Amino acid sequence: MAIPTFVDRVTLHVHGGNGGHGCASVHREKFKPLGGPDGGNGGHGGSVILRVDTSVTTLVDFHRQSLRRADNGVPGKGDHANGANGEDIVLAVPDGTVVHDADTGETLADLTGHDTEVVVAAGGRGGLGNAALASSSRKAPGFALLGEEGDTRTVTLELKVVADVGLVGFPSAGKSSLVAAISRARPKIADYPFTTLVPNLGVVVAGETTYTVADVPGLIEGASQGRGLGHDFLRHIERCAAIVHVLDCATFEPGRDPISDLDVIEAELAAHGGLEDRPRLVALNKIDVPDGGGLAEIARPELEARGLRVFEISTKSGAGLQGLMFAMAEIVAERRATLPPPPPARIVLRPTPVSGADEFTIRRENDLWRVQGAKPERWVRQTDFGNPEAVGYLADRLNRIGIEDKLLQLGAQAGDGVAIGGEDAVVFDFRPQIDIGAEILSRRGEDQRFSEERPAAVRRREKDQAYHSDDTDGVGFDDDWSDDD
Structure with a gap:
């Protein structure tokens, strides 16, 4: 089975590393067999981190390998040797990735912006060694703490393309051709339906405004219920500031015209939900084709009567593209002006701690x-x-x-x-x-051995005292000693 190159939804199993156990050890050396506790701490386990990398455009790496595990912490050792921390695993995800808990459905993070990251599986804490547990009332702990297990979690990653303008329309309406005509993107273009299988992104410069345009493939009637490809890609227009309807004025399919196409696509957008507040533009495409220009002139008055801004364009000849580009730039600029100031370039999101008035x-x-x-x-x-x-x-x-x-x-x-x-x-x-x-x-x-004197030291002291008590003449010999002996 062939592995696709574009994947926008995957299930990922993540395991944080376990913390290393602390060490229970007593320092020993010559003439000092009980030198005090010297067990080191265990290292912390590594965490699994998702981080936005704008050079990544697909989740295909996680489609190939869906299990990721961070390194465990190293146990502590004697002589106050702490264990090393486990290495974190940093997984690069595309800009616009939404992270859900697969079991509860809770949204853990919405990752937008370069270097934004979230810890999806925290590593376990390392256990304390007995040297760290020693105190004035516990001078010789004969135990150490165990390392904690790392988090284990199953998450769902869902990619929502970050674009300023979304192009929607029937297959072969000319959306990919429009992206290629107004940007340097070079998507695959052919004259058969469903040529575009993945969203295409293009960067457009109009005056002082630079914005991105996304081509959303596969919208047909019933797309919101799973027909065609549109159901899989409707999520990619949720972040768009504006929606541009690309309507085909030169279709040969019976029963289709620009007005009916617009009604079908709007019905699918309404069924998907959440897009009612986005401003709309209409691009009547293929006016260079015979009868295309005439059909555009017929449809334009009704579209304008609905309050829509209409542009007659040709992606082949370039007619009308300049006006459409600046109209999109105007909407994007207005949207950006209403947004709050951007947050810092790097945002670190951590799991919500357990909180409460009581600790238990x-x-x-x-x-x-x-x-x-x-x-x-x-x-x-x-x-x-x-x-x-x-x-x-x-x-x-x-x-x-x-x-x-x-x-x-x-x-x-x-x-x-x-x-x-x-x-x-x-x-x-x-x-x-x-x-x-x-x-x-x-x-x-x-341990009373640290406060009691060793028997050998007591015996030595007693001998010293007896020796000096018998040394009455200060010479250091017993009084009854003589050469006659």
Whole structure:
């Protein structure tokens, strides 16, 4: 199956990189076996970023490869060695790309303007090593935090061509010829219907105004319901400041004339919706063909009676093109004058953070208390549940933001189940006011070996004291020592 060169709608699966785990390590060297915690932090995972590149005109690269994954962060190591961050993946998309969440349909970003970007899959945070977790009350953490998993998401990319003027009309009405005549674009031109299979863009200069013109292919009756090609390309005129109807005055098809063609196309635009406020111009094309000029003269009075500005043109001879070009430039200039000042050239769009007055919520679900919130859920993901000391540290963090007090206020009893998170929640038994830790003889996160003297040092001190206590004459020998011995 041949892969098309122009693709304006794709589904993309993106995965942010996982954060690297923190390291739990104790510095050791000769004569200093317990030199303190020195575990480094894990690196952050890379993110998947969409960025506008005006040199890109199609989404075909994502049609060929629809799965993109950023690099994972590197785990931390001992001797305070932090892990490297994972590399971001920057994907170039055309100007005018709209990003939707494939599951919810939510619009995540409308990317217009060079270098505008959005993070569609954020990388996971790296876990802290035990050196970063040490404090005055926790001198020797025997644990480190785990790295978080990166975001996983399926998005739909939809391209809407960014053009100032959209040319609409029946197939073979001369839209591509008009683009070629007023700009340097060279689209494929032939005398059979549906020659144009993709929108063509041309840059037009009229006086001091420079604007872009897009040829929207395939509009026929029923296009808004999927007939022909127009249904696929109607979205490309949504950004246009003006619409130009290119009407064929030399068609040989029975039952067609400029007035009926205009009515059909307007009905399809109305069915698509959202284009009622765009100013219209009418270009009666092919007046150089025999009977074409006469048909244009007949249709012109009725079109003007509808309040439309009409231009009789010929893309072959160039007749009437100058007036049409300046009329389009006038509409574009008026539209630009009403727009607010342009934003900075580079806009970075980030996912909306979870916000709220409280850092967590608690609700009763049958025999469980469910706790949800950005912080507690993130802390649970960072915890190594195979390490009792790490679980104790998690309990400290949860108590610090008031989860235990809130549960007691709501009537939770010892032994009740407490689930933290959503579908993948971790369930605990509620044990209020119970310290949980790895060391029994010391406070949570402490190692008494750092505050106690080593037995060898105690024995050496005792020997020194005994030695000096027996040295009564200051010579450094025992009093009962003599040469007779």
